[in-house]
Amino acid sequence: MSDMKATVEPVSNGFAVCGYEKIEYGFEFLDGVFDIQNPQLSKCYSKWQRCLAVMDYNIFTLYGDHVQKYFDHYQIKLTIHKTMIGEKAKTMDTLLSIVDSMNHFGIFRKEPVLVVGGGLVTDVAGFACASYRRNTNYIRVPTTVIGLIDASVSIKVAVNYGGYKNRLGAYHAPQHTFLDFTFLRTLPVGQVRNGFAELIKISSCADKSTFDLLDKYCEQMITTAFGRLESSDEVKVAADQICKAGIYEMLKLESPNLHEIMLDRVIAYGHTWSPLHELVPDPPLRHGHAISIDMAYSATLSLMRGLLSPEDHLRLLRLFSRAGLSMDHHQFDAPLLSKATAAILRTRDGKLRLAVPVSPIGECVFVNDVSHEEMCKVLEMHKNMVAGFPRQGNGLDAFVDSSDTGYGLHGASTEGVPSEEQTDTKHSMPVSLRSLKPMDDVILSAIPAAGLGDVAVKV
Missing domain, CATH: 3.40.50.1970 (Rossmann fold)
Known part of the structure; x- marks a missing residue:
């Protein structure tokens, strides 16, 4: 109202x-x-x-x-x-x-x-x-x-x-x-992990205690639908605490800036290049996987700039991997970086305003001076790094299915x-x-x- x-x-x-x-x-x-x-x-x-x-x-x-x-x-x-x-x-x-x-x-x-x-x-x-x-x-x-x-x-x-x-x-x-x-x-498990990415986003940049809980209960939260499927009181209590803290942190960040007058936004972490990941691939990536690729890549950029420690970078990437979230995609390349950057610069009034996590985890800074050459160097290093992870950095249930697209019902034509x-x-x-x-x-x-x-x- x-x-x-x-x-x-x-x-x-x-x-x-x-x-x-x-x-x-x-x-x-x-x-x-x-x-x-x-x-x-x-x-x-x-x-x-x-x-x-x-x-x-x-x-x-x-x-x-x-x-x-x-x-x-x-x-x-x-x-x-x-x-x-x-x-x-x-x-x-x-x-x-x-x-x-x-x-x-x-x-x-x-x-x-x-x-x-x-x-x-x-x-x-x-x-x-x-x-x-x-x-x-x-x-x-x-x-x-x-x-x-x-x-x-x-x-x-x-x-x-x-x-x-x-x-x-x-x-x-x-x-x-x-x-x-x-x-x-x-909720299908693919959609549970899809939403898990948003909790990584807010906690890694704004709430270390919540990030620590995510790190501790990651697999259990996904397999039990945040403690709602099985009689695991400990997981449910932790999941409820995580969700309430995440919502509260989001509200504290969003409420003073409801109409986005201020364009440096912590909750835009993972949303710089990800929009094209959701629309370019066929089939498209789910939102959580698209922003996870963006977040993981941004974390690697922060690592290369000396803002994020190797230990925190590895911890963050391991959490994405354990959650079954994507950290790379074969169509994530230099041309997509260029196109997505051009689009987001217009959205953010001419500045990149790239939110990146820093050490200690739970904080972030905004970066504007990233050249296309630096982006490509970071991308090459990032791809080499995530190739050593399970599934070579690919996610589980990463792509939309017929129930996601809006053009099918349980796999049947409508x-x-x-x-x-x-x-x-x-x-x-x-x-x-x-x-x-x-x-x-x-x-x-x-x-x-x-x-x-x-x-x-x-x-």
Whole structure:
């Protein structure tokens, strides 16, 4: 939520406006957000008596019945827009399909959309809400490690465009975010390690104690889904401590700079050359693996400059390897470095602003004076170093599969979605699908027209 205060003063040739926007939003740790004994989420929709949810298709498959029973229990009519969004489907077309559902639903000005899914889903649905009437409320329930500890912490929302990540977007804070780590029980191990990379990012540059815990519990955290799969109290306690500390550290770094006025950002470690790793390879690398390559390479650059000790450099690379994260890719070469550097220089207003870890681990500095020649020398040394690691520096589950791309469902084609109109036979409610894309479809529950007049709206 935000609150704007401003003054307007006449000046010699016009007017001067000075405004300050207060932004307030909260995070709530809540295991079992859709369990009926937990009414917190339902209270957000009680005055509306209905809810439009944008939900990841896999989450719908696993939890759809449970979610429906939750809203039925609280007598809230549930409407679900199902979507499967990967980097290749993180597009304006996908965003517009969500907007179509908001139109069909008839969302009120202050009515919050519920967004349930991983970071890609919250990114695109959040941007749809930022675009719709220029400011539509939304509530987030992230369901992946990246969603829980990284994407949910930021107010940035976006889609990819023109072969570049997050080229179109906005800054749009949610009303509230529910952090429910029980979703990790059903998260594939590849997605668990994918999110583990974000914890390495924040801890290696800003929180040594958390890095030490990651180093200690690395393999156990991944194989037990952060202690959620097996009865390992020690791992769960450590994982909860790590995640809460990581989120808190991210919030402390992000909150003073919500609109990225300051461009030297600690949490941009690993995000200098990685965007092209997610879009150039075919199939693309998962986000965690892309930033791990970037982080490992940046650490090698820091080593060569004498900023990171050989011991800390080796410890960091070993952690990537133990986690099954990528440290290299055959398409990570001089031309990609050049193209990615040119792109990030424009994003960062002409400076590289490269965050690199330094010794002792838990701190970082920003580097600007890196020539292409130095980058290539570092790359050659880095490739030689990681070649001696297991899998020659390649990661496990590194590439997106059909469930990541947004163009497939459990490995099956989804091109057969009706192109004109589909009818919800239960409620006899037509749903236009003309503008919907292969992995976006809508289930609309009937909303009696007379009931709309009973919705309380506060302006």
